[in-house]
Amino acid sequence: MPRALLGRVWVGDGEPVRIVGVINVSPESFFKGSVRRSVDEVVKAAESMIANGVDVIDIGGMSTAPYNKTVISADEEINRVVPVIKALKSEFPELTISIDTFRAGVAEAALEAGADVVNDVTGLKGDRDIVRVIADHGASVIIMARERAPSQGDPISRTVNALRESIEAALGSGVKDDGIVIDPGVGAWPPLSIDPILTGGEPLRGDYIRGDKTYPWYSWDSIIITGIGRIRSELNRPVLVGISRKSFLERLMRRRAPPEERLFASVAAEAIAVLMGADAVRTHNIGESRDAVRVAEALRQCLGKDPSKCNEELIRLVNAGNR
16 A cells, blocks of 8 residues: 655555645746745745644755756745745744655755755756755655657656666665655656756757657656546556646646736646545645545546446545544
8 A cells, every 4th residue: 555654644545635836935936926025935834834724844945847947046945945945934833845846955855944855856866865864854855757868659658767877875874764755756857867957058959858769858747647646557666747837737738828917727737636636735835735635546546447336436535534
């Protein structure tokens, strides 16, 4: 049974689909609606998220989008995230806080300030010291699928292989077995060998930034969402997905739509991800995503079941929610 503990929050079988809310203190982030520019703004945003049912708040201090120039120094990243983590922990002592970083020094500073979880978009491969920091602090980790270099195969197989490598590295370094959640990496994440955030190269352009000429990035992301069940089953780990307002949605919408116009597409894709087996959703839109996720979570009870069993499950779920 895939189950893990993120800070104080259990994720996976037997638990509701969890909502992870995004707060960025990085002005360069792609969705400006997620950016907060002061400690007071962060605290107010967190208060609203908590009122709307968020389970974990993920703090980001540097955008890692491979299609923009967004790199800042580790010291600046620390200066951005540490004050807001301290303020959140002081204001909301029971809140589970995640730090979105791949840098060991930033992760260590954030964990010492009160963060509970490290969310590493390089799959623990961007900074080899980060896994030691996580283990030493007894922290939980969200591991994103990232290949070191382009490989052969379909998106699901390549994602599973990349995640398996990261999980083995985490366990081999002493990270808690029940403290690992996997993220299949929706969002046009290139292999690390060609990622400009790590290589210092120019931002990536074009449809084939995954390192092959078969799967354009929007197709890759779509295949990953519909393959969540297979990824979850093969690795036996809870799955978190981050879909909110990402660029592949614009391609599937088949019209020009900046991030501010991708809300409805986001919640539709999040609902589908839950139907496919996602255990947690990372989102900018707490209230809207919560409602979409709850409906999808309820309907998921009926997949592959006869009407009488579906009826029993829905009555149980609805009554439990009304207590």
